[in-house]
Amino acid sequence: MELNQFHRPGNLKIFLLLLALNMVAACSFAQVTITGKVTGKGGNQTDGISGISVMLKGTRIGESTDNSGAYKLSSPLKPGNYIIVFSGVGYQTAEIPLSIGIASNYTVDINLTEKVASMDEVIVTGTSAGTTRRQLGSYVSTVKADDLTKGATGNVLAALQGKTAGAQISQNSGDPAGGISVRLRGISSIGSSSEPLYIIDGVIVNNGTNRVTNTQSGYDGVNVVGAVGQSRLVDLNPADIESVEVLNGAAAAAIYGSRANAGVVQIFTKMGKAGAAKITFSTSLITSSLRKKLDVNQSPTKFGGPTDGVGALTQDVIQAPLATTTTAVTRYDYQDYIFRNALGTDNNVAISGGTDKTKYYVSGSYFNNQGIIKNTDFNRYSFRANIDQVLNKWATFNIGLNYINSSANEKPDGNSFYSPMNSVTIIGNFHNIQQRDILGNIKAVGERGRANPVSVIEDIKQKQTTNRVISNIGLKLKPVKHLSIDYTMGIDNYTQNGTTYIPPFAYNVSTAFWGGGATLDPTQNGYSSVGNNNFFAINHDVNATYNIDISSKINSVTQVGFSQQYEKNNYSLLQGRGLAPFVQTVNGASTILPGVDERSEISISGFFVQQNFKYRNQFFVTGAIRQDGSSVFGKNQRNQVYTKASGSYVISGADFWRNLGVSKWWDLAKVRVAYGESGNLTGIGAYSRFNTYASSSFISRTSLNSSGTLANEDVKPERQKELEFGVDLSFLKSRLGLTLNVYNKKVSDLLIDRFIAPSSGFSSLKDNFGSLENKGFEVVVTGKPAATKNLQWDVTAIFNHNRNKAINIGQALNLLSTNAGAPVAIIQGQPIGVFYGTFFATDANGNQIKNTSGIPQIEKGTQNSTLVYTPARDANGLPTATATTLRRIIGNPNPDYTASFVNELIYKKLGLRIQIDAVQGVDVFNADFRTRQGVGNGKVAEQEQRGLIPRGYITGIYAIEEWRIADGSYVKLREISLSYNLGKIKSISNLSINLSGRNLISWDNYNGYDPEVNAGGQSTLLRGIDFGAVPIPRTFSIGINAQF
Amino acid sequence: MKKIIQSTIYGSLAVLVLLGSGCKKDYQNPNAATAAQVLNSAKGLMGTAIGIQRTYSLNVAPGIADANGFVTNEIILRNSGNTSEFQLSIGGTAVDGTNALLGNIWISANKCIYDANNVINGASLLADKGYASGLIGYSSIIKALSIGSLSMFWEKIPDTVGTAATGFVDRVQGFNRAIATIDKALAAISANAISTGFTADLPAGIEIVNTLNALKARYSLYAGNYAGALATANLVDLSKKSTFNFDAAIANPIYATATSTNNLYQPIDSTLGLPAILAPDLADKRIPFYTTINATINPRYRLNGFWIAATTPIPVYFPGEIILIKAECYARQASPDLTNAVIELNKVVTKEAANDVLGIGADLAAVAPATKDEVLLEVYRNRCIELFLSGLKLEDMRRFERPLTERKRNLFPYPFRERDGNLNTPADPAF
Secondary structure (H helix, E strand, C coil): CHHHHCCCCCCHHHHHHHHHHHHHHHHHCEEEEEEEEEEECCHHHHCECCCCEEEECCCCCEEECCCCCEEEEEEEECCEEEEEEEEECCEEEEEEEEEECCCCEEECCEEECCCCCCCCCEECCCCCCCEEHHHCCCCEEEEEHHHHCCCCCCCHHHHHCCCCCCEEEEECCCCCCCCEEEEECCCCCCCCCCCCEEEECCEEECCCCCCCCCCCCCCCCCCECCECCCCHHHHCCHHHEEEEEEECCHHHHHHHCCCCCCCEEEEEECCCCCEEEEEEEEEEEEEEECCCCCCCCCCCEEECCCCCCCCECCCCCCCCCCCCCEEECCCCCCHHHHECCEEEEEEEEEEEEECCCEEEEEEEEEEEEECCECCCEEEEEEEEEEEEEEEECCEEEEEEEEEEEEEEEECCCCCCCCCHHHHHHCCCCCCCCCCECCCCCECCECCCCECCHHHHHHHCEEEEEEEEEEEEEEEEECCCCCEEEEEEEEEEEEEEEEEEEECCCCCCCCHHHCCCCCCCCCCCCCEEEEEEEEEEEEEEEEEEEEEEECCCCEEEEEEEEEEEEEEEEEEEEEEEEEECCCCCCHHHEEEEEEEEEEEEEEEEEEEEEEEEEEECCCEEEEEEEEEEEECCCCHHHCEEEEEEEEEEEEHHHCHHHHHCHHHHCEEEEEEEEEEEEEECCCCCCCCCCCCEEEEEEECCEEEEEECCEEECCCCCCCEEEEEEEEEEEEECCCCEEEEEEEEEEEEECCEEEEECCHHHCCCEEEEECCEEEEEEEEEEEEEEEEECCCEEEEEEEEEEEEEEEEECCCCCEEECCECCCCCEEEEECCCCCEEEEECECECCCCCECECCCCCECECEEEECCCCCEEECECCCCCECCCCEECEEEEECCCCCEEEEEEEEEEECCEEEEEEEEEEECCEEEEHHHHHHHHHCCCHHHHHHHCCCCCCCHHHHHCCCHHHHEEECCEEEEEEEEEEEEEEEECCEEEEEEEEEEEEEEEEECCCCCCCCCCCCECCCCCCCEECCCCCCCEEEEEEEEEEC | CHHHHHHHHHHHHHHHHHHHHCCCCCCCCCCCEEHHHHHCCHHHHHHHHHHHHHHHHHHHHHHHHHHHHHHCCCEEECCCCCHHHHHHHHCHHHCCCCCHHHHHHHHHHHHHHHHHHHHHHHHHCCCCHHHHHHHHHHHHHHHHHHHHHHHHHCCEEECCCCCCCCCEEEHHHHHHHHHHHHHHHHHHHHHCCCCHHHHHHCCCCCCHHHHHHHHHHHHHHHCCCHHHHHHHHCCCCCCCCCEECCCCCCCCHHHHHHHCCCCCEEECCCCCCCCCCCCCCCCCCHHHHHEEECCCECCCEEECHHHCCCCCCEECCCHHHHHHHHHHHHHHCCCCCHHHHHHHHHHHHCCCHHHCCCCCCCCCCCCCCCCHHHHHHHHHHHHHHHCCCCCCHHHHHHHCCCCHHHCCCCCCCCCHHHHCCCCCCCCCCCC
């Protein structure tokens, strides 16, 4: 900051003195200017590469390249030998020696190589200085901006699908803001979320699912529904993202804190580069449609009497006594009514640039996407400003601000029978739903008080809006040689507001669906609610790094860090039923239903020490110890210590390797091992360890009820221990690469609400029980079959296998009652969340045993234990009628493996990217399939009505839970993207056109819409359940991207 | 400038250190009161007692009406997709430990007993004895009903609710424990009359002393103590009633799940589930009291009576039940008094709705059964009609030794939730 002092008034003396000193200094420090251009091989980057860091090694002098790849370093330098270090994400770091003599201008151009296995790619661990992939003992995958924005989705998590090893990312709902769950190396908990920790530019961001809509208590009651609705990362604009790093394992814990038991997803947003202002503009048009339509019942008749009005009989297929008479009916396909071809747009504009001292990136975005269900959509406005300021020689400061406003017009969640999907699933397809009475009112569908789909689509209004600010402030200091200190403060603050309006129905709708029953009871008919969730989180992280070369061969990096986090959440709900006409707010309710007011605070703090030694850039060891405390746990268990160790050896870097014959074609051989421990410091609710009495209003009094769960007040966090081995290999000048990871992740002191005998006064006990194990491997193969001037062809294949099981949970079986009727179980020695239920009786050859009418039978006999049974047969070879109904594991929602295969071709200015994702060996509990047959809109019902299968067939097998298990394996054409780069056109420095498709084809044997579904939302336990969830649409997008 | 930057940097680091050292980890839960707070205050205990009524009237009572209704043929299933009810509608081995409805009754009844014990223990330590006796009386009603409900459905019931792996005792002992609970409550009330302060806090509908006597009479009858049942039944003031009340926000649970949905169950028909020979006289005005006819939409017979609207109260006991207890006791006592038995029986048979505090009235001509068996059969028949869908019929079918073919289950299997967590759980009965 000496320069600034020249401008200080009244300091002439000092000015003159400094001038004199400067002149003296000039004798030894000559002003030197180094310029040059950084270029890269391949693709669109035959020109310059922007954003490459150019540093003079051992000094603080550095700069980054501009749009054209040019850089300019100006500094007073002593004559001597220097090394210029060129580094950037995705490129191999290059060190170029430069001898400075008496000349004042030097030119150093370089062509950087983009390595397939980018060993020297910078990985930003923690908020600290970063390291290179070469050093890492554990696996970290990186996804770059380009790969995130071509996939025709506005959700960053959807864009990550299939792009990182070890991650199973599934979209749980096809709603335009549908929730997405991310599981890194299987699930990491039973009682709490298995979502990874998300960090954006050092801010711990919330990806919670808050029910500000779908607030009705009626539809879940005693059942487990899961975590349904939007997951809050939907607020993030993918166009702002520079790169995403995914850390699968616990080895990352020392840096990321012990909330990282389910892994870490680090997101880095774009930063400005020194140089002229660069404007990037992109816009695209999105169309979505239903990928697969289900065939519906086309039988010309139904059993029994009429469909509506006097003597109506619906559920004719299963209603006892089984009617055998028939009535002619007209069949409809309600899918044509509830679905539509949806449109959307995604618009982004960003300006970035800066000077040596100040760099900025500012962006604005508007995203709008309709849902394929009529009258649903999602809108997002986002603004971001990232500013970097050099304060002085040893201090830089940065600030990032992101404001988001997102809103969605929704329809009730699929777990209710007044949702668009289930309102159609739950009725026979023989009602003319558009029929109206003389007053213009929609009419009832059948006699059972079901909601007419027309009411759901036209009348029910459900909306949620989120206002969110994510901001970060950082300070980087290099006060003395070898030492750097950085501080980051992050704030994530949002307000989420949801409103629901179910107008009073003009016809008989069950009070369970918020109608007024047959009498249109005015105290019950209709529902209105407003839910608010206020979330505030602040985190402070300070890290100090001391980096020193102990000798010419040994380098030491010591890090100490402290982190503090605080979270506050206030949720409130107002609701009422029995609505006045026209009034949409709760004010119109004649019956005010019990509200909700939930407030919580959490604080977490921890510190760590990490030591790393590096020997000749070949051999690396790291050890760390961390202590954390969280307010959600009791005093005795509050502070937990976690350790970590890792090592890696780059064999190909050793001297002997160079002398081996293989080194000609074998570029890299690295082995690594990592061990890490972590906990889940937010694994239970803020006050879950307390045994409390919940209060609620009851017939004009306050009732207090003890919880169904008895908590051990001394409960402790789960502890995860993970051991990972890995190999990184690359051949033929990096044209072929292989990465292999093998891991064993064990979570002990598992926090479970374990079922206990109700005679104890409680239904479950919250305590630490047993453990959970995830064993698996990940393989990443990268190849470059073609690399010529005109044609670049890159191939990436990822294969993940994970086997998950519960160990020593101290109880043979924990069977949950779920809303969808899925028998989700935790069974000793078995994967978590398997479906455990009744099944078909089969003979020795595995064929279904049928009675004389030809109806399959439920298996009966003796249940010896949870998993062992002995079937019993009567004289006719049928299951013995009086024996116990047997149960076994009938399905598993944990896949055998997931894989993805990506081909990227660049031919001159034309680019093509094709991504195929596969999930195999997985089961889905398709509750809707059975319902369709039971109510008579499905194809099996059609067969029974047409007499192709015996009458009573569906009733006969209705109770067999195995009937609802379907093969959920799929191979999907996940993404296809075709781009054409027009290059420079007049004032546009670069223009490209992009055509993308998403979820275009699915190869599967699934008996519903799409096996990639979960009615349980982002739930850890409830997975693979198809119950009224909106299928994931097929999406096309066409867009342009221009740079000025 | 340099100094400013420097001092800002160091200043903020210092603030940070202070922030860190001041990081608070003990937060009070503002959302709920702890057990200690609740169980050591009169108002807390009152809230808990009301909570027990809530649990019982929303879970146990409608649960036993539902399960009992299916296995005794009172109601028909409207949708086979309701798995628990589907099992019960078939009966026999189809009903197993997975049955969620039975599980819910078991869990909720045990919860009521557990919390009622907490209230009774906490109340005995209160200085305000008049308030305490009210609390003991009120929570003893639900405790007795909960023990009684378990004893009506299961062969053996938990011995000591509130312990980790309790043993089990015979169901008859259960009825005796319900009686002992009531006796203690009556003793507490006679020692210290219930204060007006307590009565003001009590939810509308519950009449403590009459209810205690009525339930004592019911369970004495079930336990085979006819003299005791008769004596206690005579203490019940039949001009009073005691009901579980609801409002539009927390609706009558049977209305909410069955009547208004037409998707769970409806009455079988005008026989109310009785075999033809015992079916009610079509002139019996209790048929239109309990059922209504929908001529246009299936099914024809619909729920009426205590389940017709969201705010309809459900009685805890019935005056007609008390009269029929007297009739039965006269007939069953060591030296049967058939004259008085028939007199009491005919009070119910000829009762007009206007003269019944609940509005139930058969309004038929008097009957004249001659033998003890005939009297008992007529008592049974009238209990089935008078107490339709009250959850008491299964116990009656056993007591009156109705043939097993008339019911779909005699006693229920123990819920897996209990068996999985308690090795002392007895074997399931075969039927």
